[in-house]
Amino acid sequence: MKIVVMVLLIVSVVVPGLAAEQGISAKTKISAVTVYTDRAMVTRTASVDLQAGVCEIRVDNLPANILEESLRVSGSGSASVRISGMDVKKVFLERPEDARVKTLESEVRKLEDSDISLADKAGVLESKRTFLESFGKYSSDKIEKETALQKMDLQNWQAALSFMVSSLNEINENLQSVSAERRNGQEKLQALRRELDEIKQKRPLEKRSVSIAVEAEKPGIWNLALSYVVVGAGWVPVYDVRAVSATKEMEIAYRADVVQRTGEDWEDVELSLSTAKPAMGAKAPELYPWYVRIIEPMVSLDDLGVMKMAKAGAAPAEMEKKEQAVRASVQYAAPQVTLTSMVLKVLKKESIPGDGTTKKVTVAMESLKPLFEYVTVPKVSPVAFLRAEVTNITDYTFLAGTVNVFQDIDYMGRSYIQQIVPNDTFVVDLGVDERVKCERKLTEKKKEFLLFAKERINYGYKITIQSFKATAETITVYDQVPVSQDERVVVKVKKATSGIEPDEKGIMKWRFSIGPQEKKEIVLEFAIDYPKGMVVSGAE
Structure with a gap:
């Protein structure tokens, strides 16, 4: 028998007997993400083997910028489980817990150790060179004395000179090699340190840990699903439109640029894109009165001038002229209304890094049959522009966004489309x-x-x-x-x-x-x- 339950977040909840029998650290994996325009809903899943009785399931390493009121937990499986509550705790880190950070720190340590070793090697070579140079000075003084006493052994001194020259040359070559190796290593070290600093700045040193109090009436496997909304994510639509000469068709690739700075990477997840705003909390939203009225222009100094003229007995023609000038100066802002929201399913699983890197994903690939037509204005430009008039026969609403335009394999430039609903006809300029x-x-x-x-x-x-x-x-x-x-x-x-x-x-x-x-x-x-x-x- 499967039981699916859901509970809202209760911060700092107290559950009697919470730690009475057992505590489990659930190793969750991000399985699905729905990205909104300014946030994302993340779902983590894990399988937990529960024994009968009360226990606490802990989910660690959650991002610090989750909206706690959005936390939801549900589960299903062979275990019969009742959820008693949840508690959220802050966890402060000494350093970012990131696989890339650990790799970089390891590489930095290796390069630092290598540089120390090379510096020691250079020190030994410098000592050898100093010794040979001092030996050369001693030999020069001795040669002068032996020459004066006519006791000089020319063959031995030539051999000694040859040894010193070859030894110094070898030492200098080794020093140059060590210096070049240290320089290359230091350049790599600086690059790694810059990357490491950048990641550390983006990765907050604060996490959240969620404790879920459950009571298992029957032991078994419980498939846990924990979802939450996190800020710092968003997406924008972008399109690749290609006119295919051979088939007289227009291919549209519906894509999206997704970016997130939530502090956690989304690895190989089911990704959806939504234009809606996620619901928060347990309480349903309320409707408030919807008022409509005529917008009356605010009384300006010119209006007051008209009133004063009327009181003073000014001529009607002069008053009418003044009123027309006032009316002409009044401007009204057009409201912007979004009537619908939708969710787009990305074609395949995607990985989105949490460091703010933009990732392009594909929502759909569609082929449409447009009416192609050329437009030319020879007075202005001696060229013809290809234009396509096409009806959106797909089930997708094409949101307003940038269009990359292609003719066959040639890139023609960028354009822009407004929102296009299904069965709507629109025009695309193809260059x-x-x-x-x-x-x-x-x-x-x-x-x-x-x-x-x-x-x-x-x-x-x-x-x-x-x-x-x-x-x-x-x-x-x-x-x-x-x-x-x-x-x-x-x-x-x-x-x-x-x-x-x-x-x-x-x-x-x-x-x-x-x-x-x-x-x-x-x-x-x-x-x-x-x-x-x-x-x-x-x-x-």
Whole structure:
């Protein structure tokens, strides 16, 4: 029979007979983590062999920044268990309990011992050199005396000189070798010490220990699950979007950058990502009144001025003008509302270090069938941009985030998307495609005089689009004509391919299909009429 129980944290709880029979230190392993935007819920598991009776199960080495009110414990197994309570204690460490710290400290000690040994070796060599140098000075004095007495044994002195020279050379070479070895060792030592200091700064010297009081009515194996919320973790969405020319598909890799500074490493865990806020404590949240009202502008000094003018009998027109100025100065902040939350399951088990290193994980890989289209503005840039209009047919909501854009194997740059819910249609800009060429040439610019004291400037442009692709493509070409802001200046479109007319902003748009290796031309001619002798601002 399996029994699953759950209890909320009771800090400093007193349980009668808690240490009466036995105490067990549970060796837990982090099995699952749910990462929120600013924290994480960690679940530790362990199997405990319980005997009948009261006992205390202790879980040590928990991070200091856990939210104690979030602690939960549950269990299942062959043992029949009743949980009596929990107690949380602070534990202070002399140094960080970290495998990497221990490895670094061991390497540092080895290098320090090696440096001491090399320093001793250098000292011995220095003593030998000093002895030989003093012996050389003694020999030089003796040679002078023997030369004066004509008792010099040249052969013996040559052998002695040769011995001294070779010995000094050997000592100097050994000293250089030792010096180089010490220098390399000291550089490694400094690097290891810097890494060690950095880890020690990030790893707090404080932990938490949780004691769980249980009473086993029936002995057996009890599978313990302890969960808690810890601050210092978060994630942001990031996407890889790839346009595949061969299949006309768009691949989307839904990824996330996960980072945590909780003081414990998450090794090979089931990882989930959530946009929600974890519930805290045992009490259900309460609803409060939801008020709505019209936001009235605050009374400003200008408003007071209007009131004073009214009291003073000011003219209505003057008051209206003043009121309009006040209304124009009022701005309202748009509220930001999050309507939904969701949990994303990472595809495979992941390991996230607890030192703040960012880890990229993959949530999903999806393939969509977009409508590809090229967009070009030859007046501004002689290139064509690939754009995809696609419907989100997946079950995922794509959160707002950065997009890394690829065309086949080529990286095109970065973009950004807003939140996209399932079945929503969105547009992704996929960068420049060099296989579509665009050119815009001025074919005419001529000034002429008209009747009735008028002048005219005639303009003519030819836009050439050429595709070097093996497939037919759709392309939209944007251009423009001037927009008059003076009734004396008149802009007339004389000729435009396909009879396209400009909109109120003067923008003209041609959308057409272009075949493989095909070239198409667009002609645009327009004129600007204005009074004779005047200069038109903005005319090219």
